[in-house]
Amino acid sequence: MEKVIKAIKRLKEEKNEPLCSYLYDLVHLRKHVEQVTGMLPENCRMYYAMKANSEKEILETVYPFIEGFEVASIGEVKKARAVSPTVPVIFGGPGKTDDELAGGILENVQLFHVESMQELKRLAIIAEQLDKKVSVLLRMNLRGPFPSATLHMAGRPTQFGIDEAQAEEAIQLALSCPSLQLEGFHFHSISNNLNHKRHIELINIYFEKAKDWSQKYDFPLAYINVGGGIGVNFSDLHQSFHWDGFTDELQRLIVQENMQDVTIIFECGRFLTSSCGYYAVEIIDIKETHSKAFAVIRGGTQHFRLPVSWQHNHPFTIIPIEKWRYPFERKAVGSQEITIVGQLCTPKDVFAKDVMIEELRIGDIIMFLYTGAYSWSISHHDFLSHPHPQQLFLQEESVLKV
The missing domain is CATH 3.20.20.10 (Alanine racemase)
Structure with a gap:
C-alpha cells in the first residue's frame, strides 16, 4: 500500500485539477494469484472469471498462474484470445x-x-x-x-x-x-x-x-x-x-x-483481483444539511458502483494533502460521522454512510481499498458525462498509464 500512496501523492503534485484515479498494484496481484493457485489440490484448476476485471494489464498479469479464463460473452472470448491464442x-x-x-x-x-x-x-x-x-x-x-x-x-x-x-x-x-x-x-x-x-x-x-x-x-x-x-x-x-x-x-x-x-x-474473480485495486479521489467539498455532514468527492458511483450495488460502507483510508491553493479558510471536519458521496445528481451516489473519521479536509484524498474487482467493470461510466478516472498499473520500477 505504501507504493500506492506514494504514487497518489506524486500524481497530486503533477496535477492542478482534483485527483480521480484507479490504481492497480500488479506486483501484489501476481504474488497473490500465485499463492492462491499454488495451494490448490493436484486435480483442481483455477480459471479467472474475467467479468470481475477484464483490463488487459490485469489479464496478462494473472495469465501465467491460472489454468485459463472463464468468460460470459464473445467479447470476453476475444479478450482471452488477445492474451493467448491457446489459453x-x-x-x-x-x-x-x-x-x-x-x-x-x-x-x-x-x-x-x-x-x-x-x-x-x-x-x-x-x-x-x-x-x-x-x-x-x-x-x-x-x-x-x-x-x-x-x-x-x-x-x-x-x-x-x-x-x-x-x-x-x-x-x-x-x-x-x-x-x-x-x-x-x-x-x-x-x-x-x-x-x-x-x-x-x-x-x-x-x-x-x-x-x-x-x-x-x-x-x-x-x-x-x-x-x-x-x-x-x-x-x-x-x-x-x-x-x-x-x-x-x-x-x-x-x-x-x-x-x-x-x-x-x-x-x-473478486477473490483473485479485488485486493490489488484502489480508487483514489479528492474531496472537493464538505457540507452539512439537516445536521448531517457530507464529503463530496471528485468522481462517483459511475466509476465505482460496487458499494451502492451491495449496500455496504466501502473500506477506505485518508491521505492528507497539505497543499491548499485558495485564499479562504480550508473547510475541515473531525471526530464525527460523515457520509462520502460523489458528484452525481442522485441521493444513491453514496460510498460510505455515517462513518466516523478523525479528520478530513477539502483537498485530502480518500483512497478506497479492494477495488480491483466489480468496480470500474460494472459501473455506468458515462452517466452525466463526467471524465473517466485515470487508470494506472503499478509495476516494481515503473507505472504504466492508460
Missing part, C-alpha cells in the same frame, strides 16, 4: 446468442456451460452445422438448501442454470446429441461466501449430485465446475475467507469422496 477458455452465462455459440466453437472454447434446455438444443445444431463436436457442462440450478451468503444464484428462482427437476431430460438430451460431449456439471449456487467450512459443505453437495447423475446415466465424469463465490469481507478486511483452511479441507474431501480422477474447476 483454455470456458464459456458460461445465460442468454448466449447463436453468434456467440458459433464464435465460441470457432475460437476453440474448451467447455461450454449450458444454461438451459433451449441453449443445449441450439448448441447441438450449431456444432453439427460447423462439423464440430463440443464439450459441455450442464449448469444445474440445485434446489438446495445452501449455506447463507451475500448472493444466491441457485436454490431459488433465478435466471441461472437448468432446474434440478429437469436434470434427467437435460442429461439424456446431451448424451443423445452426436455433436455434443457431456463432460460433467457446472454448479455456482452462492456468491461472496465468507465461511470456508460452509463452502466445503457446498462442494460436498456438488460432488454427491454429480457422482449420482454420472452413475445413474452411465457416463464418465470428467469435470465438475464448483464455480467461484468465494468472498471478500468489506466490513472487516482482516476477517476474509480462510483459503489455507479451505484448501486443506478440500484435499481431505476429494480423497474421502474418491474424486481424485475428476478435474475440479474453480472460476474465481
Whole structure:
C-alpha cells in the first residue's frame, strides 16, 4: 500500500485539477494469484472469471498462474484470445446468442456451460452445422438448501442454470446429441461466501449430485465446475475467507469422496483481483444539511458502483494533502460521522454512510481499498458525462498509464 500512496501523492503534485484515479498494484496481484493457485489440490484448476476485471494489464498479469479464463460473452472470448491464442477458455452465462455459440466453437472454447434446455438444443445444431463436436457442462440450478451468503444464484428462482427437476431430460438430451460431449456439471449456487467450512459443505453437495447423475446415466465424469463465490469481507478486511483452511479441507474431501480422477474447476474473480485495486479521489467539498455532514468527492458511483450495488460502507483510508491553493479558510471536519458521496445528481451516489473519521479536509484524498474487482467493470461510466478516472498499473520500477 505504501507504493500506492506514494504514487497518489506524486500524481497530486503533477496535477492542478482534483485527483480521480484507479490504481492497480500488479506486483501484489501476481504474488497473490500465485499463492492462491499454488495451494490448490493436484486435480483442481483455477480459471479467472474475467467479468470481475477484464483490463488487459490485469489479464496478462494473472495469465501465467491460472489454468485459463472463464468468460460470459464473445467479447470476453476475444479478450482471452488477445492474451493467448491457446489459453483454455470456458464459456458460461445465460442468454448466449447463436453468434456467440458459433464464435465460441470457432475460437476453440474448451467447455461450454449450458444454461438451459433451449441453449443445449441450439448448441447441438450449431456444432453439427460447423462439423464440430463440443464439450459441455450442464449448469444445474440445485434446489438446495445452501449455506447463507451475500448472493444466491441457485436454490431459488433465478435466471441461472437448468432446474434440478429437469436434470434427467437435460442429461439424456446431451448424451443423445452426436455433436455434443457431456463432460460433467457446472454448479455456482452462492456468491461472496465468507465461511470456508460452509463452502466445503457446498462442494460436498456438488460432488454427491454429480457422482449420482454420472452413475445413474452411465457416463464418465470428467469435470465438475464448483464455480467461484468465494468472498471478500468489506466490513472487516482482516476477517476474509480462510483459503489455507479451505484448501486443506478440500484435499481431505476429494480423497474421502474418491474424486481424485475428476478435474475440479474453480472460476474465481473478486477473490483473485479485488485486493490489488484502489480508487483514489479528492474531496472537493464538505457540507452539512439537516445536521448531517457530507464529503463530496471528485468522481462517483459511475466509476465505482460496487458499494451502492451491495449496500455496504466501502473500506477506505485518508491521505492528507497539505497543499491548499485558495485564499479562504480550508473547510475541515473531525471526530464525527460523515457520509462520502460523489458528484452525481442522485441521493444513491453514496460510498460510505455515517462513518466516523478523525479528520478530513477539502483537498485530502480518500483512497478506497479492494477495488480491483466489480468496480470500474460494472459501473455506468458515462452517466452525466463526467471524465473517466485515470487508470494506472503499478509495476516494481515503473507505472504504466492508460
